[in-house]
């Protein structure tokens with residue numbers, strides 16, 4: 653299948669990251685791209701550079717206030733005496749009951765959920781190209797390809813309509829779903845990342861045209877903590893169109909595949925015209941986050957099972973961090989999906 657990726661996506665190189673308050677190297681490293689490209693090539697994918705699709709498809713799911721912030725905050729931050737090299741928030745509005753701030757520090761706190769998404773001079777362009785990879789994968793599927801893979805990096809599923817978080821800036825899976833909506837009446841997003849797709853859930857929470865389903869490590873003691881619980885079902889006309897399947901920590905292939913069948917039942921009942929798979933490879937047993945225990949052959953079985961839904965499918969890369977098997981896990985998923993699993 654076609655794989656979309658632009659080299660600009662590699663330029664974002666975040667340094668800072670706090671884990672339980674301790675400073676650690678940021679795990680969302682540019683090196684991930686090399687491993688994922690090798691994994692896609694090993695699965696027989698053709699790597700294609702996307703075109704510049706402008707702001708339109710991104711602005712369809714993000715607020716103009718937020719996009720203006722993402723584009724210009726790095727330059728504004730540099731004018732602050734003694735500021736950090738990367739934009740990192742240090743104050744957040746509780747429940748956002750106050751006013752929209754005018755200052756760079758205030759806006760960083762308003763538009764950034766945590767310290768895991770530092771913004772450098774390269775971030776905006778990298779995030780845009782990552783989104784354009786998703787746009788073009790969606791367009792190829794709309795033109796009749798059974799599936800396409802968007803090698804999106806930076807990832808996207810923790811980004812809300814106006815908030816960055818968890819290594820994510822532009823919600824690539826949401827962008828792809830919205831592009832598919834040009835021709836599809838109903839689109840389902842199936843998020844199999846280790847972490848709950850809280851940004852994607854937030855973007856579509858009040859909408860009945862996009863079903864959001866997420867399998868992930870139980871957020872009771874895991875990022876993103878505030879979202880991903882089974883009782884979050886949507887709101888307004890979107891009530892009943894969000895479905896969360898939190899899994900116990902260290903769940904194995906069998907438990908993951910069993911939960912996937914429950915997800916499929918809901919997706920079939922929604923009868924979508926197209927599917928977006930938010931593909932995190934961090935449920936892997938050897939991923940540095942260590943939340944779930946899916947194996948490399950397990951990813952092939954997950955890919956195979958999703959393909960059996962028989963829907964036009966856009967596969968969007970989300971998480972999955974540096975470990976020896978990162979590329980192999982992508983190969984396993986894609987060959988499983990293509991029915992060529994070995």
Ligand SMILES: [Zn+2]
Pocket residue numbers: 845846847932934970971972
């Ligand atoms: Zn993740």
